[in-house]
Every structure is written in C-alpha cells, then in structure tokens.
Amino acid sequence: MGKKTESVLRLLSNKPFVQGALVLALIFALANPLGLPIKIDPMSKKVYDIMENLKPNSKILYVASAPTGTMGDLIPQSVPLIYHLMRRGNLKLFFIGIGESADHIMIYIDSEVFKRIGYPEKYGLVYGEDWVNLGYVAGREVSYENFANDVQGTILIDREGNRVAELPMFEDVHTMADFDLVIYNGEKSWMPIQYWTEKFHKPLIVLTHTAMLPIDVIPWYTAGQITAYLCGVRSGADYEVLVDRPGGAVAALDALSISHLFLISLILLGNITYMVEKIEGKEAK
Amino acid sequence: MSNILRSKEFTTVLVFILSTLYVLHYFIQGVEPFDNLMLTIGNWAIISSAAAAGLGLANLSIIHVNKIRKKESGWYWDIWMVSVMFFTFLLGSITSSQSSAYQWIYVNVYQPLGTSIFSLAYLWMCSVAVVAFRVKNRDAAFLMLGGLLSLIGNIPMVQVYTNVFFDAKTWALNIPVRGVGSALRISLALGLVLVGIRTWLGIDTSYVALESEGG
Numbered sequence: 496m497g498k499k500t501e502s503v504l505r506l507l508s509n510k511p512f513v514q515g516a517l518v519l520a521l522i523f524a525l526a527n528p529l530g531l532p533i534k535i536d537p538m539s540k541k542v543y544d545i546m547e548n549l550k551p552n553s554k555i556l557y558v559a560s561a562p563t564g565t566m567g568d569l570i571p572q573s574v575p576l577i578y579h580l581m582r583r584g585n586l587k588l589f590f591i592g593i594g595e596s597a598d599h600i601m602i603y604i605d606s607e608v609f610k611r612i613g614y615p616e617k618y619g620l621v622y623g624e625d626w627v628n629l630g631y632v633a634g635r636e637v638s639y640e641n642f643a644n645d646v647q648g649t650i651l652i653d654r655e656g657n658r659v660a661e662l663p664m665f666e667d668v669h670t671m672a673d674f675d676l677v678i679y680n681g682e683k684s685w686m687p688i689q690y691w692t693e694k695f696h697k698p699l700i701v702l703t704h705t706a707m708l709p710i711d712v713i714p715w716y717t718a719g720q721i722t723a724y725l726c727g728v729r730s731g732a733d734y735e736v737l738v739d740r741p742g743g744a745v746a747a748l749d750a751l752s753i754s755h756l757f758l759i760s761l762i763l764l765g766n767i768t769y770m771v772e773k774i775e776g777k778e779a780k
Numbered sequence: 781m782s783n784i785l786r787s788k789e790f791t792t793v794l795v796f797i798l799s800t801l802y803v804l805h806y807f808i809q810g811v812e813p814f815d816n817l818m819l820t821i822g823n824w825a826i827i828s829s830a831a832a833a834g835l836g837l838a839n840l841s842i843i844h845v846n847k848i849r850k851k852e853s854g855w856y857w858d859i860w861m862v863s864v865m866f867f868t869f870l871l872g873s874i875t876s877s878q879s880s881a882y883q884w885i886y887v888n889v890y891q892p893l894g895t896s897i898f899s900l901a902y903l904w905m906c907s908v909a910v911v912a913f914r915v916k917n918r919d920a921a922f923l924m925l926g927g928l929l930s931l932i933g934n935i936p937m938v939q940v941y942t943n944v945f946f947d948a949k950t951w952a953l954n955i956p957v958r959g960v961g962s963a964l965r966i967s968l969a970l971g972l973v974l975v976g977i978r979t980w981l982g983i984d985t986s987y988v989a990l991e992s993e994g995g
Contacts, residue, residue: 507910508910508911510904510907510908512901513906513907513910514904514906514907517903517906517907519833519902531936532937532940533936533937533939534936534939534941561892562892562894563890563891563895564895564897564898565895565898566891566894567895567898567899573915602878602882602883602886602887603886603887603891605883606883606886606887607887620840632826633826633827633829633830633832633833634825634826634828634829634830635829637822637826637829638797638822638826640822641819641822641823641826643907644815644819645819645943648819648823649819649822649823649826654878668788685965705934708953709802709953709957709958709960709961710961710964710965712960713953713954713957713958714958714961714962714965715890717954717958729934729936732876732936748936751934751935751936752935752936752937754906755786755931755932755934755935756935756937758906758909758931759928759931760908761910762909762910762913762924762927762928763909765910765913765914766913766914766915766924769914769915769916770915
C-alpha cells in the first residue's frame with residue numbers, strides 16, 4: 496500500500512502528466528459537447544437588461560483594449576453582446592480600439608465577429624449613420640483623456656478612410672458627454688473610469704477576463720463606478736443563451752465544467768493519498 | 781544643438797514643464813486656449829506612441845541582425861523572426877490591415893499563437909495547484925479550502941443544482957478579496973503618485989538614457 500500511495504503522489508507531482516491529462520479532458524469535452532445545464536448569472540442578466548432597455552438612438556461607445564493572449568476569454572463575451580446591440584437596430588454604435596494591442600481587436604471584430612454574426616448592414620444599420628469603426632488610437636492615458644475631451648480632434652479619419660467630422664452620426668458627438676453608454680472590453684478598467692466615468696459620469700459596462708475580476712473590476716463595481724460587468728467565457732455563455740444564439744461560449748462551458756471537476760478530483764486524490772501515506776508512516780513507527 | 785537636445789537637463793526640464801501643464805489642467809478647466817493647448821500636446825503624445833511601434837521594429841531589427849551577423853547561438857531563429865516580422869510589416873503597409881491576406885495571418889496564425897501562450901499559464905497553474913493544495917499544515921488547509929471553493933463556485937453545472945458554492949465564492953470575492961484588491965490598488969496608486977512627483981520634480985531621471993553612462 497505504501498508503494499502505491501508513493502507512486503500516486505509521484506504521478507500527481509509530475510507536471511507533464513497532470514497537464515497532459517487535463518488537455519485530454521479538455522479535448523474530450525470540446526469534441527463531445529455534453530450539453531450540461533447552465534444557470535444564468537444575475538450579473539449577465541443585469542447587462543442584458545441594460546442593453547435591452549437602452550432608449551432608441553442611444554449612442555454606445557464600444558472600446559476594445561485587450562492583449563491578444565486574453566482574447567480567448569474576451570471574444571466569447573463580445574460576440575453575443577455586439578450581436579445584441581446590432582439586433583436592436585435602433586442604436587448608434589461607435590467601435591474604437593485604444594491601447595497598444597487594440598488594433599488586433601479591431602481586426603478581429605472586422606474579420607471574425609462580424610463574419611460570425613453578420614455585418615451591421617444585415618441588421619439594417621448604415622455605416623456612418625448607425626455605426627462606425629474608428630480604428631485604433633495609440634497611446635494609453637493620453638488617448639483616453641484626449642478622446643474624452645475632443646472626439647473629432649483625436650480621431651480625424653475612421654478605419655474606412657472617411658473624415659469623421661463629415662459622418663452624420665458625429666453631428667452631435669464632440670466629447671464623452673455626448674455618449675450614453677460605454678462598453679469597455681479590456682483589462683485596465685481603471686483607465687476609462689479615471690478619464691471618462693469620473694469626469695463625465697457615464698455608465699460603464701466592463702467585459703473582462705476571470706483573472707482580472709477580483710482586482711480590476713470588483714472594487715470599482717462595489718464602489719458604483721462600474722455599472723455592470725461580464726467576466727470570461729461563463730458570462731459569454733450566459734449572454735449567448737439570453738440572446739438565444741448559443742455558440743462557442745456555450746460549447747466551451749462543458750470543457751470548463753469538465754476541466755474544473757477533473758482538477759478538483761486530482762486535488763482531492765492528492766490529499767487523500769497524502770493523508771493515507773501520513774497514517775501509514777505513523778503506523779510504521 | 782544635438783548635444784543640448786540629448787542632455788539630461790533638457791529632458792528633465794521638458795518633463796517638468798509638461799507635467800506642470802497637465803497638473804494645472806486638472807484644476808483649470810474651461811479656459812479654451814489652455815484646453816486647446818493640452819489637446820494639441822496630447823495629440824503629439826499619441827503620435828509619439830504610434831511612432832514607438834516603428835522604433836520597436838527598428839530596434840528589434842538591429843538586435844537580431846547583429847546576432848545573425850555574429851552567428852550567435854540560434855542565429856537561424858533570428859533569420860526566421862526578422863523575415864516574418866518584415867513580411868507582415870510590408871504586407872500591412874502595401875495592402876492594408878483590412879486586406880484579407882493580412883487578416884488571415886492575424887486570425888489564423890498570430891491570434892491562436894497568442895491565446896495558446898496565455899493558455900499555457902492555465903495548464904501550469906493546474907499542475908502547481910495539485911501539489912500546492914496539499915494539506916500539510918493549517919495554512920495549507922486554508923489555501924486548499926479557498927482554492928476548492930473558488931473552483932467549485934466557478935463550475936456552471938454545480939450552480940444549476942445548488943447556489944451554496946456560488947454564493948460563497950461571490951461573498952469571498954465581494955468581501956475579503958475585494959478588500960485585498962482595494963488595498964493593492966491604493967498601495968499602487970500611492971506608489972504611482974510618489975513616482976509621478978519624483979519624475980515631475982526631476983528627482984527620478986531613470987527614464988533618461990545617457991550615452992556617457994552606457995545607457
């Protein structure tokens with residue numbers, strides 16, 4: 496029995512084994528969706544209700560600012576949310592990327608998000624009148640501050656090469672005060688809070704990933720500076736169910752459940768084996 | 781002239797002037813000439829940030845070409861790196877970042893690679909958690925309980941049948957973790973204020989690279 500417990504402990508301490516077993520569990524879950532049940536998180540429902548109750552012709556600023564590595568956690572939330580906004584058909588959507596990695600997100604929105612859910616024209620939105628892609632702005636804090644104080648001075652040309660000042664939807668958009676809602680998709684939510692929310696008191700919805708939730712979102716949310724948030728694939732799956740468009744996030748939830756359960760079982764097995772070994776050691780003495 | 785522009789004193793004075801303007805602008809708002817001046821300076825900063833990408837390209841090229849010339853260890857990987865870097869750069873410059881070829885490289889090569897690298901952290905954390913969450917003493921027991929609580933609370937399937945773990949995880953996030961997160965944020969902010977004041981007043985000049993000091 497002693498040798499068996501020792502070999503189990505050695506196996507569980509072997510990183511390649513644990514990582515390989517986890518990868519196999521993930522592949523199994525992704526290849527064979529089990530259709531495990533999910534329960535809608537109240538925060539996801541809150542975001543959905545906010546989007547659903549937006550007044551017609553509300554000006555929504557969608558800001559992408561996330562490094563490529565975290566897109567696996569951020570895009571599953573963005574897709575159903577952007578779909579929801581476009582499905583409304585009566586909102587004014589402004590897409591912009593701010594920060595060093597933002598151009599990647601803008602490319603992804605162009606090439607993948609719109610390909611999956613359809614381009615805005617499919618929902619009756621006209622470019623320049625109902626939606627605009629402003630491309631990306633380099634710089635960080637300075638970009639946020641400049642954009643907030645002078646939108647048309649900071650972005651002269653949109654991503655299509657049009658002069659922003661000549662687009663109909665910018666007739667009454669000059670500063671951050673002219674937007675009705677800001678959706679921030681990134682991991683540095685203190686920037687829009689500091690330069691936009693605090694100064695212009697705009698409602699802010701944050702799309703973030705799981706690792707940043709406790710540090711980057713919860714303190715601001717409980718202080719009332721973030722109105723609501725979505726977090727990771729879990730929220731993405733909730734939102735896909737809410738907009739009645741199950742997709743990649745719902746499929747990934749099975750993998751999330753399986754991988755978590757697998758990890759918990761390994762942890763418990765390791766502890767049980769460790770306890771048995773300790774007891775055997777005491778008995779041997 | 782170039783000696784003056786490259787001197788530490790010039791850079792320090794420039795930083796002091798710009799910092800003073802930004803601090804004053806926080807308190808003095810609504811004066812149109814001042815607002816316009818700050819917007820112009822901000823736009824210069826944005827342009828400089830964009831130019832930094834080009835500077836990074838040049839810097840990487842110099843470093844890796846030198847390694848290739850000297851045939852340092854793994855120099856063939858430097859050839860690969862420089863080739864891919866310039867190919868992507870030229871493709872985006874000649875066509876545009878909206879061209880299908882450029883987007884194909886991004887969506888099918890760059891983005892999956894970036895996400896995979898980030899995902900490796902998850903696998904590594906899991907393998908470490910299996911060893912770290914072993915109850916060897918009281919502190920390790922608390923660590924394991926917290927970790928298990930967080931893991932179980934994150935399983936969507938469990939929440940369908942019982943809210944206990946989800947509520948416990950939410951409580952933990954909103955009370956103790958939020959407290960720690962806020963404390964971290966405040967500490968970080970105080971540190972940043974200190975660094976900001978030191979940089980503003982020219983006490984900290986570590987951002988200035990001087991050739992005479994080998995920088």
